[in-house]
Amino acid sequence: MNFHTLPIKSINSLKQIMRQYYRELDSANIKKDKKIAWCTSQGPVELLRAMGFLVYFPENHAAMLGTSRKAMDLIPHANAIGYSPDICSYLTSDIGSYLIKQTPLCYTYGISGIPEPDVIVYNNNQCRDVQEWFQFYAHQYKVPVFGIRTPRGIGPVNREVINYITKQLKSLAKDLTSISGKSLNHDTFCEVVSLSRKASDLWKKILYMAINRPSPISFFDTCIHIGPAVVLRGTNSAIQYYKELFKEIKKRKDNNIGVIKSEKFRLYWDGMPIWGKIRWFSETLSIMGASVVSSTYAHSWIFDALDPDNPFESMAIAYTELFTVRDEPSKEDFLMEMIGKFMIDGIIFHNSRTCSNCTNSHYGMPQRVTRKTGIPYLVIDGDLNDLRCFSQEQTLTNLEAFIEILEQKY
Numbered sequence: 001m002n003f004h005t006l007p008i009k010s011i012n013s014l015k016q017i018m019r020q021y022y023r024e025l026d027s028a029n030i031k032k033d034k035k036i037a038w039c040t041s042q043g044p045v046e047l048l049r050a051m052g053f054l055v056y057f058p059e060n061h062a063a064m065l066g067t068s069r070k071a072m073d074l075i076p077h078a079n080a081i082g083y084s085p086d087i088c089s090y091l092t093s094d095i096g097s098y099l100i101k102q103t104p105l106c107y108t109y110g111i112s113g114i115p116e117p118d119v120i121v122y123n124n125n126q127c128r129d130v131q132e133w134f135q136f137y138a139h140q141y142k143v144p145v146f147g148i149r150t151p152r153g154i155g156p157v158n159r160e161v162i163n164y165i166t167k168q169l170k171s172l173a174k175d176l177t178s179i180s181g182k183s184l185n186h187d188t189f190c191e192v193v194s195l196s197r198k199a200s201d202l203w204k205k206i207l208y209m210a211i212n213r214p215s216p217i218s219f220f221d222t223c224i225h226i227g228p229a230v231v232l233r234g235t236n237s238a239i240q241y242y243k244e245l246f247k248e249i250k251k252r253k254d255n256n257i258g259v260i261k262s263e264k265f266r267l268y269w270d271g272m273p274i275w276g277k278i279r280w281f282s283e284t285l286s287i288m289g290a291s292v293v294s295s296t297y298a299h300s301w302i303f304d305a306l307d308p309d310n311p312f313e314s315m316a317i318a319y320t321e322l323f324t325v326r327d328e329p330s331k332e333d334f335l336m337e338m339i340g341k342f343m344i345d346g347i348i349f350h351n352s353r354t355c356s357n358c359t360n361s362h363y364g365m366p367q368r369v370t371r372k373t374g375i376p377y378l379v380i381d382g383d384l385n386d387l388r389c390f391s392q393e394q395t396l397t398n399l400e401a402f403i404e405i406l407e408q409k410y
C-alpha cells in the first residue's frame with residue numbers, strides 16, 4: 001500500500017495459504033493422484049469438495065492477469081480466434097493466456113502450469129460468459145462440462161426457483177459420481193457446507209467492521225483478501241485465515257484506527273474492481289480523504305443461506321439470492337440498505353466495458369438512488385481487466401470534481 005493507507009499485516013499469511021492452495025493443485029496435476037474440477041467463482045464448490053475434487057477457479061486466475069496487467073497482451077490472442085473484445089475480459093485474457101501458455105501462476109506460486117481439469121462445472125448465475133468460457137475449455141481438454149442453469153433478473157427467490165436449482169444440484173451430484181469414482185457422502189457434504197458457512201460468516205464480520213467511523217478496512221483491501229472466500233470456500237484454511245484477519249481488523253476498530261489517515265468522506269463502490277488500478281485508486285482517493293468502505297463486489301461472497309442441515313437446498317438459495325442474479329428493484333433495495341448501514345456519502349458506479357452483468361449504471365440506477373437518498377454518485381468508465389478502456393487522466397479529473405461536490409455538500 002502507500003503512505004496514506006495502512007497495510008494489512010495478515011497479507012503474509014494470505015500469500016502462504018494461496019501458495020499452498022496452488023501447490024496442492026499442481027501436485028495433483030503432476031501426480032494425477034487426485035481429481036481436479038474447474039468451477040465458477042459462485043459455482044457449487046461445496047459439492048465438488050465433498051466429492052473429493054480439488055477445485056481450480058479460472059476467475060481467480062483471470063483477476064491475477066488483470067492485477068499483473070498482463071491482460072492487454074493476452075486479450076488479442078483470444079480475439080484472433082473469434083472471442084470479441086466486447087465480451088468479458090476475464091474470459092478473453094484467460095483464454096489468451098491458455099493459447100500462448102503464459103501464466104503468472106508459475107512465477108507467483110512456483111507451480112508448473114495451469115492444473116488440467118477432469119471435469120468443468122459452472123453456474124450461469126453471474127452471466128452467460130462463464131458458460132462460453134468453460135465450454136471452450138471442455139472442448140480443449142476433452143472433459144465433461146456441467147452447468148447449473150439459473151434464471152436471471154429474479155425478484156424474490158421463491159419456492160419454484162429453489163426447487164429448480166436444488167434438482168439440478170442433485171442431478172449434478174449423480175453426474176459427478178462417475179468422474180470422482182465415488183458417490184456423495186452426506187456427512188462429508190454437510191461438513192463442507194458448514195466450513196463454507198463459517199468462512200462466509202467471518203468474511204461478513206470483517207466487511208461489516210467498515211461500519212465503524214473511521215473505517216479500519218477499505219474496498220481495495222477486500223479485493224485482495226477476498227481470495228480465500230472465492231477459492232477456499234469449504235476448507236479449514238479459509239476459516240483460519242479469516243480468523244487472523246478478523247483479529248487484526250478488530251484491533252484497528254477497537255483502537256479507532258482508520259485504514260486511511262484522514263477519513264473525510266465514505267464512499268461505496270458498485271461494480272467490478274479495475275484490477276490493474278487497485279493501488280492507484282487506493283492512493284488517489286486516500287489522498288483526497290475518501291475511504292471506500294463498502295462494495296457490491298466484496299459482499300457478493302457472503303452466503304448467509306448456507307445450512308449444513310439442508311445442504312442441497314441451502315446451496316440453491318445461497319447461489320441464487322446473489323446480487324447479480326436479481327432484478328433491478330432488488331438490486332436497488334440492496335444498494336439503499338448498504339448506503340444506510342455504512343453511512344455512505346457518495347457512490348462510485350464502475351461502468352465496466354466488458355461486464356454489463358456487474359454494471360449497474362445503464363438503466364437509471366444511479367439517478368434513482370440519488371433521487372431517493374440525496375447521495376451524489378459518479379460513474380467511472382473502465383474495465384475489470386482491459387485497461388485500454390480506462391483513462392487515468394479523465395478519471396482523476398472526474399474524481400476531483402466529485403470530491404468537490406462532496407465538499408460542498410457535507
Ligand code: SF4
Nearest residue numbers: 088090126127129355
Ligand atoms: S460476471 Fe462479468 S466479469 Fe464475471 S465472468 Fe461474467 S462477464 Fe466476466
